[in-house]
Amino acid sequence: xxxxxxxxxxxxxxxxxxxxxxxxxxxFEKEIYPVLAERLEHYKKLNINMHExxxxxxxxxxxxxxxxxxxxIHEVDVTIxxxxxxxxxxFHFMQIDNILGIDILKADTLT
Amino acid sequence: MSxxxxxxxxxxxxxxxxxLKILKSSIENVEVEILDNGNKGILLxxxxxxxxxxxxxxxxxxxxxxxxxxxNELKEEVGNNINKTSATNLEDLVEELDHKGWLxxxxxxxxxxxxxxxEKSDQIIGVHNGAFFIQSDLDIYPxxxxxxxxVTVYKNGEQINDTTxxxxxxxxxxxxxxxxxxxDWDLEVSHDAVKVICTIKPSIMHKFKLLNQYDERVLDIKTxxxxxxxxxxxxxxxxxxxxxxxxxxxxxxxxxxxxxxxLDESEFVVAEGKRxxxxxxxxxxxxxxxxxxxxKPKMNDDGSVDFRETKFIPSVNKGDIIANIHPPIPGIPGKxxxxxxxxxxxxxxxxxxxxxxxxxxxxxxxxxxxxKPQIQTRGLLYQIQVLPTLVHRTDVSIETGNIHFTGDVEIxxxxxxxxxxxxxxxxxxxxxxxxxxxxxxxSVYIKKNTINSHLSAGEGNIVISNLSQTLENLSNQLKGLLxxxxxxxxxxxxxxxxxxxxxxxxxxxILLDKKFQEVPSMxxxxxxxxxxxxxxxxxxxxxxxxxxxxxxRPIPNRLITTPEELETIIEGVDKLYQxxxxxxxxxxxxxxxNVMNSNIYCSGDVSIxxxxxxxxxxxxxxxxxxxxxxxxxxxxxxxxxxxxxxGSKGGMKTYLSVPADQTISMDYVWEDTVxxxxxxxxxxxxxxxxxxxxxxxxxxxxx
Numbered sequence: 001x002x003x004x005x006x007x008x009x010x011x012x013x014x015x016x017x018x019x020x021x022x023x024x025x026x027x028f029e030k031e032i033y034p035v036l037a038e039r040l041e042h043y044k045k046l047n048i049n050m051h052e053x054x055x056x057x058x059x060x061x062x063x064x065x066x067x068x069x070x071x072x073i074h075e076v077d078v079t080i081x082x083x084x085x086x087x088x089x090x091f092h093f094m095q096i097d098n099i100l101g102i103d104i105l106k107a108d109t110l111t
Numbered sequence: 112m113s114x115x116x117x118x119x120x121x122x123x124x125x126x127x128x129x130x131l132k133i134l135k136s137s138i139e140n141v142e143v144e145i146l147d148n149g150n151k152g153i154l155l156x157x158x159x160x161x162x163x164x165x166x167x168x169x170x171x172x173x174x175x176x177x178x179x180x181x182x183n184e185l186k187e188e189v190g191n192n193i194n195k196t197s198a199t200n201l202e203d204l205v206e207e208l209d210h211k212g213w214l215x216x217x218x219x220x221x222x223x224x225x226x227x228x229x230e231k232s233d234q235i236i237g238v239h240n241g242a243f244f245i246q247s248d249l250d251i252y253p254x255x256x257x258x259x260x261x262v263t264v265y266k267n268g269e270q271i272n273d274t275t276x277x278x279x280x281x282x283x284x285x286x287x288x289x290x291x292x293x294x295d296w297d298l299e300v301s302h303d304a305v306k307v308i309c310t311i312k313p314s315i316m317h318k319f320k321l322l323n324q325y326d327e328r329v330l331d332i333k334t335x336x337x338x339x340x341x342x343x344x345x346x347x348x349x350x351x352x353x354x355x356x357x358x359x360x361x362x363x364x365x366x367x368x369x370x371x372x373x374l375d376e377s378e379f380v381v382a383e384g385k386r387x388x389x390x391x392x393x394x395x396x397x398x399x400x401x402x403x404x405x406x407k408p409k410m411n412d413d414g415s416v417d418f419r420e421t422k423f424i425p426s427v428n429k430g431d432i433i434a435n436i437h438p439p440i441p442g443i444p445g446k447x448x449x450x451x452x453x454x455x456x457x458x459x460x461x462x463x464x465x466x467x468x469x470x471x472x473x474x475x476x477x478x479x480x481x482x483k484p485q486i487q488t489r490g491l492l493y494q495i496q497v498l499p500t501l502v503h504r505t506d507v508s509i510e511t512g513n514i515h516f517t518g519d520v521e522i523x524x525x526x527x528x529x530x531x532x533x534x535x536x537x538x539x540x541x542x543x544x545x546x547x548x549x550x551x552x553x554s555v556y557i558k559k560n561t562i563n564s565h566l567s568a569g570e571g572n573i574v575i576s577n578l579s580q581t582l583e584n585l586s587n588q589l590k591g592l593l594x595x596x597x598x599x600x601x602x603x604x605x606x607x608x609x610x611x612x613x614x615x616x617x618x619x620x621i622l623l624d625k626k627f628q629e630v631p632s633m634x635x636x637x638x639x640x641x642x643x644x645x646x647x648x649x650x651x652x653x654x655x656x657x658x659x660x661x662x663x664r665p666i667p668n669r670l671i672t673t674p675e676e677l678e679t680i681i682e683g684v685d686k687l688y689q690x691x692x693x694x695x696x697x698x699x700x701x702x703x704x705n706v707m708n709s710n711i712y713c714s715g716d717v718s719i720x721x722x723x724x725x726x727x728x729x730x731x732x733x734x735x736x737x738x739x740x741x742x743x744x745x746x747x748x749x750x751x752x753x754x755x756x757x758g759s760k761g762g763m764k765t766y767l768s769v770p771a772d773q774t775i776s777m778d779y780v781w782e783d784t785v786x787x788x789x790x791x792x793x794x795x796x797x798x799x800x801x802x803x804x805x806x807x808x809x810x811x812x813x814x
Contacts, residue, residue: 022609057606058599058618065621086604093599095625 001027001053005035012036012043017052020060020087028063033070040074051082056090068100115166123148123161129267130165132280133252142166236277237325238332245279252276256331261288261319264332274329287334289318294343296370298352298381304447307358307382309349309370313342340374349381358382360450382448390442390458395434395476395493399427399484427478427497433486434495436461436474459491466496467517483519485536485553490693498536506542507532525559552647555713557703560721566706569699569714571647573732576714578640578652579691585633586684589662592619592627593681596674614670615677619662634659655683698733717748723755741765751775758784758795774805786811 001018014032016024040046048064056064064080071078078100083091091097118130123145131137142165149161235246236253245253256274257264263286264271277283294314300307315338322333349367361383370379427433442455465471468480478484480497487494498518506524507514513531514520520534525542526549532538535552543559544566555568596615599605609617623630638656645653658680661671671677698715705721709728716733723740735748741757745766751773758765758781767775771789780799785792788804793811803814 019606021606055604055606057609058615058621059609060606061621062617084604086602090599090602090605093595093602094621096621098625099621 003027003032005039007039007043010042010044011047012039012045013047013049015049015052018054020050020053020056020064022057022059024060024063028067032067036071040071040076043076045077045079046071048078048080049082050080050084050087053087054084056087061091061094061096065096065099115164117146117162117164119160119162121149121160123163126161126163127165129281130163132278133276134165134167135278136165136167140168142168235328236330238321238323238330239325240323241321243283243285243330245277245281245283247279251328252278254329255283256329259332259334261317261334261336262286262321262332263288285321287319287321289316291316294341296344298349298356300356300358300448303386303453304449304451305384305386305445305453306380307353307356307448309367309379309381310377311342311344311370311373311379312376313340313374315340342372342374344371346371353382358448360384360446360448384447384453385445387445387453387455388443389455391440392459392491393439393461394437394491395461395463395488396437397434397486398432399434426482427484428481429478431478432475433469433478433484434463434476434493436463436471436476438474462492464492464494466494468497468499469495483536487695489690489695492690494695496535500536501534507547526564551699554699554715555701555703559704561703561706561709563708565710565712566701566703567712568701569695569732570712571644572695572699572714573712574640574644574647575652575691576694576732578637579688581633581637581640582684582688582691585630585637585659586681586688588627588630588633589677589681589684592622592630593674593677595622595626596677600674610672614665614672615674616665616670619671619677623663631663634663651683652687655680655687658683694732700733716750741767748773753777755779757781771806774803776803777801 001016001020001024003017004015006013006015014036048068068078068080080091116130116133118126118133120126120129126149127138127143131141134141144164144166145161146164147159147162150159235251236255237244254274254276255264255266255271257271265284265286266275266277267282268284292312292315295310295312297310298307299310318337318339319334320337322335324330324333346364346367349370350362353362363381363383366379367381370377370381373379439458439460441458444455445453447453463469463471463476465476466485468478468482470477470479476495478497480499482497482499485496485498500519500521501514501516503511503514503520503522504524505511506527507522507530508527509530513533514522515531515533517535519536520532520538522532522538522540522542526532526540526544526547528546531548531550532540533550537554537556538549538551539556540549541558544557544561544564546563548565548567549555549557550567550570552571553569555566557566596618599618600607637659641648641652641656660666662677662680671680695714699713700715700717701711701713702718702720703711704719705723705725706719706727707725711717711727711729711731713730714732717729717731717735719737719739721739723737723742724744724746725740726743728745729735729747731748731750731752733748734750735746735752735754737752737754739755741754742759743763743765745768746752746754747768749770751769752767753776754767755777756779757767757777760781762781762783764783764785765781766785766787767777768787769775773788775786775788777799778801780795780802782795782797784795786795786804787793788806788811789809791806791809791811793804793813799813804811805814806812
């Protein structure tokens with residue numbers, strides 16, 4: 001899995017691509033967390049763009065939940081955007097929106 | 112014929128012509144007064160008839176039949192005008208028809224009035240074979256009442272709705288209604304897919320026809336409705352639809368043909384599969400009398416209770432066959448209409464839990480020791496053990512010590528202060544129990560008084576049945592959880608790559624976090640209860656608690672890696688639920704003479720057959736029978752109660768309670784006694800006799 005960070009004004013966007021699975025744990029822990037830890041205080045809003053994520057497994061979902069909760073501790077407003085429909089199904093089925101707060105999944109921005 | 116009339120028509124000419132026809136007169140014999148020139152309007156909007164008054168000029172000449180021909184001649188003379196008028200009328204008529212739109216589903220009959228030669232001269236107007244006739248040359252106006260159902264009558268192209276006069280010169284046309292209720296049919300596969308039912312409603316054609324009517328001055332038109340049924344269905348149509356529905360098994364061609372021919376609204380079973388024949392569960396066929404003799408202990412004159420004649424106590428010798436185990440008889444699979452096999456529900460095996468002194472050899476239960484067989488059944492689970500009996504010939508006191516025994520205990524003396532007697536089977540005390548504790552896995556019998564003591568029988572049964580609700584909920588929730596896991600595994604974008612290393616734990620964790628958030632607390636409840644009573648519960652209850660723990664907490668080397676492992680746990684939950692749901696048979700019981708300042712706890716029936724119960728709390732999981740007196744205490748019985756006398760003169764508080772579906776019978780009740788049935792409470796304000804209380808619509812009713 002790969003990631004990319006772009007920012008504009010007070011918004012920062014984390015674009016993930018590939019599969020969100022056990023391997024992603026490493027990527028998050030070794031790269032994404034350290035990089036964001038330095039920069040996050042400058043932003044108010046974080047979008048997780050999952051347009052390029054084709055599949056997830058349960059660890060991957062866990063990673064996202066953990067990540068969103070972490071970002072919120074840093075007082076950043078998090079939204080998951082552009083989910084592929086089949087991935088959205090899984091998130092929806094697991095009631096991620098209820099775990100993370102109803103606004104987390106932007107269903108209307110499905111691609 | 113003479114006089115004056117007002118005539119209407121589309122145009123002035125038309126109105127005059129109509130009037131002349133009625134008067135059977137000619138233009139030169141009448142005076143014409145135009146009352147209204149009329150207005151054609153546009154497409155019937157704002158149309159208004161022309162209106163003229165015709166008055167015959169009396170030349171002293173009587174009109175006769177010949178005048179009609181005169182009129183006819185004159186009509187021709189008038190010539191152009193009249194033709195023009197009728198042409199306009201036809202145009203109007205067509206316009207009207209289009210406007211009303213009834214051409215689409217009605218058949219229009221444009222029939223000229225035919226001459227009907229009648230033998231009788233008073234037949235003026237009528238209907239003959241579907242056509243009107245109007246006798247010419249009569250001195251009266253025949254009338255038409257066009258209000259019959261299914262027909263619209265037109266006089267010279269104009270619809271008439273009320274009684275209207277006509278003459279033989281009028282063109283009477285009519286229009287008969289007809290409509291069709293279209294055919295409807297459908298195939299429905301029963302929800303168990305064992306039957307296909309074809310429902311048919313044939314097409315129904317409603318046609319109206321005019322009835323023949325003669326001899327009428329006023330023709331009240333009568334119609335008759337003809338109904339005809341048509342079935343357009345061909346057997347092929349049904350077969351094709353069955354094919355679309357993938358129905359391939361059990362087609363009934365005779366019924367299909369019948370369905371295609373029927374003219375009635377009906378149903379046909381056009382395909383029928385075979386339901387499975389259910390099998391029979393296995394069972395045990397006992398070779399010994401397991402329940403013993405029924406009977407009630409008697410009270411002796413000295414106030415003690417005689418148990419000698421109450422029970423025949425079964426006994427077995429070493430090597431005796433206690434029971435034969437019969438295997439389940441499997442059911443016969445059926446086949447649904449799609450050709451799929453329907454399996455009968457599984458016939459379960461009788462499970463023998465061989466306890467002490469019991470061995471199961473092939474399909475027989477053998478006693479390894481001599482003694483009293485103790486058999487408890489819960490559904491298909493048979494718990495069998497042969498218990499030895501300990502006979503204690505003196506008092507249980509400081510000198511002898513407490514008694515703990517795996518078997519039955521018979522105490523010939525008393526149980527003295529601060530002593531404890533515990534037995535897996537029955538405890539029988541010939542003397543009294545004073546300031547002591549008696550606990551039995553099965554039943555307790557005490558022949559003399561019980562004072563300041565605690566009696567408990569079958570407490571494990573009560574714990575187990577209390578777990579029933581928890582297990583049922585847990586089973587349902589876990590099944591939902593399993594289904595969710597399986598559903599996720601089927602999702603295209605879901606990868607199960609991490610199961611090998613981590614098990615489905617992280618998946619469960621997410622699901623348990625919200626979707627099944629009740630599961631962890633249920634598991635906790637179960638584990639707490641099992642821990643609390645682990646001394647009286649069997650190992651399998653403790654094992655399940657350990658297994659359930661793996662769902663909520665990852666334990667190294669014991670990870671749940673596949674949904675199948677979760678399924679195994681659910682099977683365990685279901686098995687114990689079955690055990691907890693079925694009350695054991697036979698249940699424990701406590702039979703004692705008198706009791707005072709004590710606590711009694713029993714999973715089955717409680718009988719107090721001596722003087723009664725004073726200041727004692729009783730919990731009975733079965734029926735409670737107190738022949739004589741209850742004074743004070745909280746008394747509860749799961750399956751209803753009977754007491755001889757309750758309460759006391761001094762208003763000592765006595766509470767009796769049963770569940771909502773049970774009754775309380777009392778021969779004598781003192782005031783201030785409180786009874787509770789389900790959630791409703793009732794306090795007796797005065798003494799009462801022979802009362803039975805039950806709950807009707809959430810209220811306690813006394814009878």
